Amino acid sequence: MQRAAPQDFDRVLSSMCTEPHPAAREAAERFLATNPGDPGTYEQVAELEREAVERLGAITGLSDPAGYVTSGGTEANIQAVRVARNRASDSTEDPNVVAPEHVHFSFRKAAELLGVELRTAPTTGHRADVDAMAELVDDDTVALVGVAGTTEYGFVDPIPAIADLAADAGALCHVDAAWGGFYLPFTDHEWGFDHAAVDTLTIDPHKVGQAAVPAGGLLARSADLLDELAIDTPYLESTSQVTLTGTRSGAGVASAVAAMDALWSEGYREQYERSMANAEWLADQLDARGHDVVGPELPLVAADLSVPMTAELRERGWRVSKTGAGEMRVVCMPHVTRSMLRSFVADLDWY
Numbered sequence: 001m002q003r004a005a006p007q008d009f010d011r012v013l014s015s016m017c018t019e020p021h022p023a024a025r026e027a028a029e030r031f032l033a034t035n036p037g038d039p040g041t042y043e044q045v046a047e048l049e050r051e052a053v054e055r056l057g058a059i060t061g062l063s064d065p066a067g068y069v070t071s072g073g074t075e076a077n078i079q080a081v082r083v084a085r086n087r088a089s090d091s092t093e094d095p096n097v098v099a100p101e102h103v104h105f106s107f108r109k110a111a112e113l114l115g116v117e118l119r120t121a122p123t124t125g126h127r128a129d130v131d132a133m134a135e136l137v138d139d140d141t142v143a144l145v146g147v148a149g150t151t152e153y154g155f156v157d158p159i160p161a162i163a164d165l166a167a168d169a170g171a172l173c174h175v176d177a178a179w180g181g182f183y184l185p186f187t188d189h190e191w192g193f194d195h196a197a198v199d200t201l202t203i204d205p206h207k208v209g210q211a212a213v214p215a216g217g218l219l220a221r222s223a224d225l226l227d228e229l230a231i232d233t234p235y236l237e238s239t240s241q242v243t244l245t246g247t248r249s250g251a252g253v254a255s256a257v258a259a260m261d262a263l264w265s266e267g268y269r270e271q272y273e274r275s276m277a278n279a280e281w282l283a284d285q286l287d288a289r290g291h292d293v294v295g296p297e298l299p300l301v302a303a304d305l306s307v308p309m310t311a312e313l314r315e316r317g318w319r320v321s322k323t324g325a326g327e328m329r330v331v332c333m334p335h336v337t338r339s340m341l342r343s344f345v346a347d348l349d350w351y
């Protein structure tokens, strides 16, 4: 029987994940048979997880961070909503979370699972409109969410203004930097713990961080926030657990540390510069061909290619995706090179 093989990355322009860094791949393999969900037994990987959180703190501007390596941005966002809901459990029985309408769909899962109302505010120019968000805030608001690197356009919400609004409302401020978090340190954006009164933050090593899947990250400004998640664990040596999953991937944890060891900070900076230059080049090429282009603010380009044109590109093996509004969307991940984009544009011209 033929061995199954994964896809090549040479025509993948739609993914928010990428090829793991060689060191991350090697570390993932080494730690396959470990479970950070049982830190009393698997001490080495538990120590690595503390290192991962330390490093994620350095990247997001937080010394002495609390947090853990999640299965991805979805789990981190669910847990952040859970922190906010549990923290306010004495003051409201009908909690709500206020977010811009472009929040990732994981917040819909969180709302449904946790019995929290998700209120989404209209945006202006693909960015959160803080006034519109303020209109949705009331006494039952437990958290406000800003996105630092939106999934569809790669735009960054005004995080300091959202944090101010949260503080005024007595609610938590959560930043979703699942995708953007490893690009943003090299930009002028204000998005992290050191820019605003952010309480919790999602940042995924398995996206731009170049770790193996599954490796997401949830960070909290202080340990007491994470304590809101603690559940007693009678049969483990450790006495409580804050994670959503029980048994977890030690491969994800080890590969996250290995990737950050190899790349933070100069490797990630070079990657950001290369990816951003590629995105700007592609935006120029599309613009010169008469397309309306959105961005790039981070290395993600959206443009109004026609549906048949996008279909033809897919026919030619290109993996491209669409925004909710129908634009074609190209995510300039680390595996996306200039020469890939040149042949992509050549295929566009052929059409």
Ligand SMILES: *Cc1c(COP(=O)(O)O)cnc(C)c1O
Pocket: 016, 071, 072, 073, 074, 075, 077, 104, 106, 147, 149, 150, 151, 176, 177, 178, 179, 204, 216
């Ligand atoms: C990808 C993404 C998520 C979800 O992360 P998963 O790792 O796919 O669970 C959440 N928020 C944003 C902004 C994302 O880009």
